Amino acid sequence: MGLSADDLLARLREAFGERIVDAHQHCGDATVVIPRDAALEVFQALRDRPEFGFDMLVDLTAVDYLGQAPRFEVVTHLHSLSNNHRVRVKVRVPEDDAWVHSLVPLWKSANWAERECWDMFGIRFVGHPDPRRILMYEEFVGHPLRKDYPVEKRQPLTEERDPIEVGWKV
Amino acid sequence: MAEDLALRTEMDPLEELMELQMGPSHPATHGTIKFNLKLDGEVVIACDVEVGYLHRGFEKMCEQGTWTQAIPYTDRLNYVSPLINNVGFILAVERLCGVEVPPRCQVIRVIMSEVSRICDHLTCLGMASQELGAMTVAFLMIEGRELLWDIIEAVTGARVTISYTRIGGVTHDFTHDTPDRIRSALTHVRALLDDCDKLLTRNRIFYDRMAGIGAMSAADAISHGLTGPLLRASGVPYDVRKAQPYSGYERYDFEVPVGTQGDNYDRFLVRMNEMEQSMRIIEQALRGLPDGPVSITDPRFVLPEKHEVYNNIEGLMHHFKLIMEGAKVPPGEVYQAVEGGNGELGFYVVSDGSGRPYRCRVRPPCFYGMAALGEMMRGIMVADIVPTFGMINMIGGECDR
Numbered sequence: 001m002g003l004s005a006d007d008l009l010a011r012l013r014e015a016f017g018e019r020i021v022d023a024h025q026h027c028g029d030a031t032v033v034i035p036r037d038a039a040l041e042v043f044q045a046l047r048d049r050p051e052f053g054f055d056m057l058v059d060l061t062a063v064d065y066l067g068q069a070p071r072f073e074v075v076t077h078l079h080s081l082s083n084n085h086r087v088r089v090k091v092r093v094p095e096d097d098a099w100v101h102s103l104v105p106l107w108k109s110a111n112w113a114e115r116e117c118w119d120m121f122g123i124r125f126v127g128h129p130d131p132r133r134i135l136m137y138e139e140f141v142g143h144p145l146r147k148d149y150p151v152e153k154r155q156p157l158t159e160e161r162d163p164i165e166v167g168w169k170v
Numbered sequence: 171m172a173e174d175l176a177l178r179t180e181m182d183p184l185e186e187l188m189e190l191q192m193g194p195s196h197p198a199t200h201g202t203i204k205f206n207l208k209l210d211g212e213v214v215i216a217c218d219v220e221v222g223y224l225h226r227g228f229e230k231m232c233e234q235g236t237w238t239q240a241i242p243y244t245d246r247l248n249y250v251s252p253l254i255n256n257v258g259f260i261l262a263v264e265r266l267c268g269v270e271v272p273p274r275c276q277v278i279r280v281i282m283s284e285v286s287r288i289c290d291h292l293t294c295l296g297m298a299s300q301e302l303g304a305m306t307v308a309f310l311m312i313e314g315r316e317l318l319w320d321i322i323e324a325v326t327g328a329r330v331t332i333s334y335t336r337i338g339g340v341t342h343d344f345t346h347d348t349p350d351r352i353r354s355a356l357t358h359v360r361a362l363l364d365d366c367d368k369l370l371t372r373n374r375i376f377y378d379r380m381a382g383i384g385a386m387s388a389a390d391a392i393s394h395g396l397t398g399p400l401l402r403a404s405g406v407p408y409d410v411r412k413a414q415p416y417s418g419y420e421r422y423d424f425e426v427p428v429g430t431q432g433d434n435y436d437r438f439l440v441r442m443n444e445m446e447q448s449m450r451i452i453e454q455a456l457r458g459l460p461d462g463p464v465s466i467t468d469p470r471f472v473l474p475e476k477h478e479v480y481n482n483i484e485g486l487m488h489h490f491k492l493i494m495e496g497a498k499v500p501p502g503e504v505y506q507a508v509e510g511g512n513g514e515l516g517f518y519v520v521s522d523g524s525g526r527p528y529r530c531r532v533r534p535p536c537f538y539g540m541a542a543l544g545e546m547m548r549g550i551m552v553a554d555i556v557p558t559f560g561m562i563n564m565i566g567g568e569c570d571r
Contacts, residue, residue, distance in 0.1 A: 027265045027504050055392050058507075059533040063520055077505055077518065077533070081392065081406065084413050088505060109395025112541035120229075135222035135570060144230055151234060 002085035005030035011051065012087070016042060021092075031088045039091050040101045046078060046089070047106055054078035054087065057107035060114060062093075062121040066147035070094040072123060076103070093123060102128040120145035187215055190552075194223050198556045200297055201566040203540075209552065217547040217555075219540055224566035232530035236496025237263055240530060242333045247532060248568040249330050250293045251286035251511040253279075253322070255568075259530075260335040261416055262506035262517040266499050267337060267471060274462045275339050276418045281352070281455045282334065283417075283508075284448040285322065288359065289315050290511025290563070291399075291441040298438070298560030299370060302379050307366050314362045317355040324348065337497055338472050339465020349456050356449050363445060371442070380435035384546040384558035387432060394542035397535050398513025399440045400562065404432030410509040421458075422451045437561040471497045496525025503529075512536045512563050534568045 003011070005025040012032055013020055019042055022033040034042050046054045058077040065071060072093040079086050091100050102125040103110035114125040115134040122143035125131060133140065139158040142149050193204035202223035208216040228247065232240040244259045245252040257279050264271065271279075296311030319329050325348055326332040326341070334340055370376050386396070391404040401408055409426045411419040427443035429436025466472060473492055478485030501523035507516040513535030520529040539562040546558055 026502050027268075029503070029505055031503075057395055058514065059395075059505075059516055059518065059531070061518065061531045063529045075518065075531075077516070081408055086414075086505070088503075107395070108390070108393040108545075109538050109541065112537065113395075135225040137222075144227060149230075151230060 002080070002083040004028075008085055008087060015045070015049070015052075029088055030086070031090065033090045033092065036091050036093065036100055040103075040106075043076075043089070043103060043106055046087070051083075052087075053080040053082045055081055057103060057109045057113070058086075060103070060110055060117060062117050062123055062145075064121060064145065064147045072098060072121060074100050074117065074123060098122060099124040099126050101126055104128055119143065122146065192555065194220070198301055199559060201564050201569075203559075203564065203566070205547075205555065207552075207555075212551050212553075214547050214550055214552065214555065217544045219544050221537070221540055222570050224570040226567075226571065228532065228571040229530055232527050234526070236525050237499055237527055238336065238496065240527060241335060242331065244532075245331045245333055246567050247534065247571065248290070248510060248512070248515070248536075248565045250565060251283075251290040252330060252332050253282045253286040253326075253334055254290075254508060254510045254515060256333065256335040257283055257417070258506060258508040258510070258515050259517050259519075259532075260337060261508065262504050262519045263337055263499060265504045265506060266502050266519065266521055267497075268500070269338050269466060269468065269471065271338055271466060272463050273418075273460045274343075275464045277455050277459050278340055278344060278464060279335070279417050280419065280422070281452050281459075282322070282325070282340075284452045284455075285318050285352070287448050287509075287511050288445050289318050289322075291445050292318075292359075294511075294560070294563040295366075295438060295441055298557055299366075299376070301556050301560055302376060304370060304373075304376065307369050310362045310366050310369075314359040317358050321348065321351055321355055324351065336465065336472070338468060339463075343464045344459075349459065352452060352456060356452065359445075360449065363442070367442065371439070377435065379554070379557060380438060381433060382431070383434045383550055383554045384561065385431055385433040386542065386546055390545070391432060391542070394545070395538040396513065396542055397538070398510065399437055399444065400513065400539055400542075402427065403429035403436035403440045405430055410507050410514050414507065416506070416508060419451075422454050424448075424451050434557055434561045498523065498525055499527075507533070510535055512539065512565070512568075532568075532571060534571065536562060536564045536569045540564055540569055 005028055008030050009023045013023060019034060019038045020032050021035055024031055046052045056079045058079045060076045063073045070092040074091045074093055076089045093100060102114055114128055117123055119133040119136050120143055188209045190207045190209055192207055193199055194202045204220040206218040207214055228243055231243055244255040247255045292311040292315045296308040300308035323329045326334045386404055388404040388406050391401050405428050407426045407428050412426055424447045427440050429440050469488060474485045474488050479489045499521040501521050503520040505516055505518045507514050515535055516533030518531040519527055522528040543562055
């Protein structure tokens, strides 16, 4: 293993100072919370600076804390192959203004992960090259992983698609 | 629409790109998946991959029941190697609970995970070679998988939907003859793999169909978040079992095979070698299998013995509370990665301290493989789509959840 979570957090605090809103360690996982406006810049530094070297975006998802403000947390798990350490980066997003910057310019794996996050939570990724739904169909109403989406909810039947128009929509 | 159709048929096929929709139900793609292709003759210019046909709402369903009730859902992610999913999920929960499992349970989990990994690779390679016409190999590999599934059935009671792990342990201990059965199955599987190796590895037809196709550089593979055999075929020796060992993997001596070209042939070789390494791990684990219990007895997480439930009011209440309210997992969040058959299988679980998962996110390795598939396919021939797709080893249950 590379750096321990506490050492990594100390270095991150030192490097980013006020751009880290909150940082903590739980069960050996390092977590930092960054503001939305500084997110791209921090992510870029996390990827490019050799002491961090987070070359792989392992996963990107969101958690819906219904009833709290801000409501959503966009959670990104990064992993550094060269230094063998991991970090979880969170960006908090309010419900009425649910967007974050897309990470596709930094990591290609963000592409489908962000599409899924939009599909499931309705969080927009600004700058995403292909912002379509991915697991659900385009006519689906709502975002199923939101806590206020009822499990039993039914969806209206959709029109049959024109077979010629199906396919490339980009 | 009729006019559109007429217009399309009048297009000159030599000047225009042809759009072809392959799937979602295509005989050569095992799994429901759709490729929207743009073709120049037989060459793929671009490919837009559509997934989601097998979406069951795994993550939503996990939030509805208790933590233990989520275990059967994990069986249905990668249904070729369900044990690894069980282990990954339960390791995440155990880390939140701060639970340490007994040594025998750890070793059993390692053995069963490696048996599952061999099953996974056998299925992937067997099906991929069958699609290239090597039917014999497919039958040999499925025979090997049957031998291993017999063991899984003997230990867990089911072949696929096994739900083998619990918080703090596993459901069943090995029977007295399990170690011998595993050893004899491994001897058979080795012999079968030897035959497969002779039939495929230096086979001219197979080599020509696989080598240089679907290649991806190490930098691209990392950027795409590829893990497992796909990343290792590109030459990056990343294996979760080595990088961040869990369940005592640091105690076993095994190698991480890597490729050089990152093409389909390397992916095949990496998987073939990994099966041998898995067998080495199983043999070492069987030699060092300790005695003792296979589960903790912590009453906060583990059901009481049946005679306690029937004869004792405390036992009955305790049983009732655990079943109805679920084990109280302390609040917090954890990301636990394990090395699945297709790569890094991660579980990100969030607990709010009630008996139910607040959020249970699975990081499916083949989802990221499918995301990279469009790029891998650029410039290959239509006939190469199927083996390239086969080497991703997409498992619908895991990719679409």
